[in-house]
Amino acid sequence: MSKGKLFIVPTPIGNLKDITLRALEALKEADIIAAEDTRQTLKLLNHYNIKKSLISYHMHNEEDRSGSIIERLNEGNIIALVSDAGTPGISDPGSVIISKCIEEKIPFEVLPGATAITTALVSSGMDTTKFLFRGFLPRENKDRKVIIEDLKSRTETLILYEAPHRLLNTLTFLRENLGSRKIALCRELTKLHEEVLRLTLEEAICHYEKVSPRGEYVLVIEGKTIEEIDREEKALWENMSIEEHIKSYMDQGYIKKEAIKMVARDRKMPKSEVYKYSLEV
Structure with a gap:
């Protein structure tokens, strides 16, 4: 029996029109779709009138579920892996199953598509020749202190993700450790209420002390200057x-x-x- 194939399929980060033709083709051809949140993926599938079997594949079951997905791939199934938004494996589940496919010599294909990183970076107006993506900072102060000690001397543009309820705390932490650098706060990218604020960290703190943060944020911070x-x-x-x-x-x-x-x-x-x-x- 020939092995199946895994497709890593990026999905829109907001606007449903931003899906690619190849992504739609992969979703239609798949026997099974492994989704970070099946309810979220169902909205996308319904929008494009795609009917498929869904299984959950998220950060809490990634290790266990990867094993059963590998079994199905070895049985010849075509499986599409999607996250809630953007490209699987970038601050989302996906890297574990890719590693297992490489070990098992199972073919997989990564499709190009939407990711919040590049959209935010270009929107920021900051240096795009070199950048460093760090995802979400840890919640614990001692853990993120270790990371910021490495980041504070980097000259690359820094990119972080942050949730609205943690935004002000993170901005304060960044201001204390990086000084008042320039920052672009990109929220609700590609959606109706998309907003990009280009401020200093100090100005951003003042702003969000008065305005409640809403939506998911990408923070683009200037690197250490010459x-x-x-x-x-x-x-x-x-x-x-x-x-x-x-x-x-x-x-x-x-x-x-x-x-x-x-x-x-x-x-x-x-x-x-x-x-x-x-x-x-």
Whole structure:
């Protein structure tokens, strides 16, 4: 018996017209549709007049249900996997079953389609050449502290997801740890009440202290700027003499010649000028 095939099918993040022709084709051809929330998927299927057997596949049953899906695939079934919105596997169930398909050598196909990440990133107007997606931050302060320590020094544009009831708390946490960076708050993307607010973290906190957050949010935050990095680096040596500055680099293991070059770069001085101060070091 030949093996079946798994289709990873992105679904609209809001507007039902944003589904692709290939996604509709995969849903129609599937023997079974594995859905994060069968009620939510049923609305989509009814809209396109697609009648299929549905099974639930969500974060709480992903490990167990993956086994039974693999069995069905080995029996020759065509299965389409969908999440409530967007692409399965991106902050949604999907990565477990994909790993198992790779292990079992079961063919699968990932269809391109809607994802809130790229829609929000482009809408933000921030740097799109490099970005870092981190999904939802953990609920516990100690857990998210670990993550923010890594993120705070990154120069990439940062992308997070957040629920409305946690938004103000998360904005306050980000402000305390990142300073008042620029942020784009993207909510209800592609829906009737879509909104993109481009503010600083400080302004965003003030706004949502007066206005109740509604809908699911994508937070797009500017990465650490070159100016910010320069200020921090300058703070490390601005109270040092030039001799002390040279010695600090030598204490880190650099030879004197390299230390002189680095001090000249930091202070925007000619190397020949810095060299004069190195004679006594």
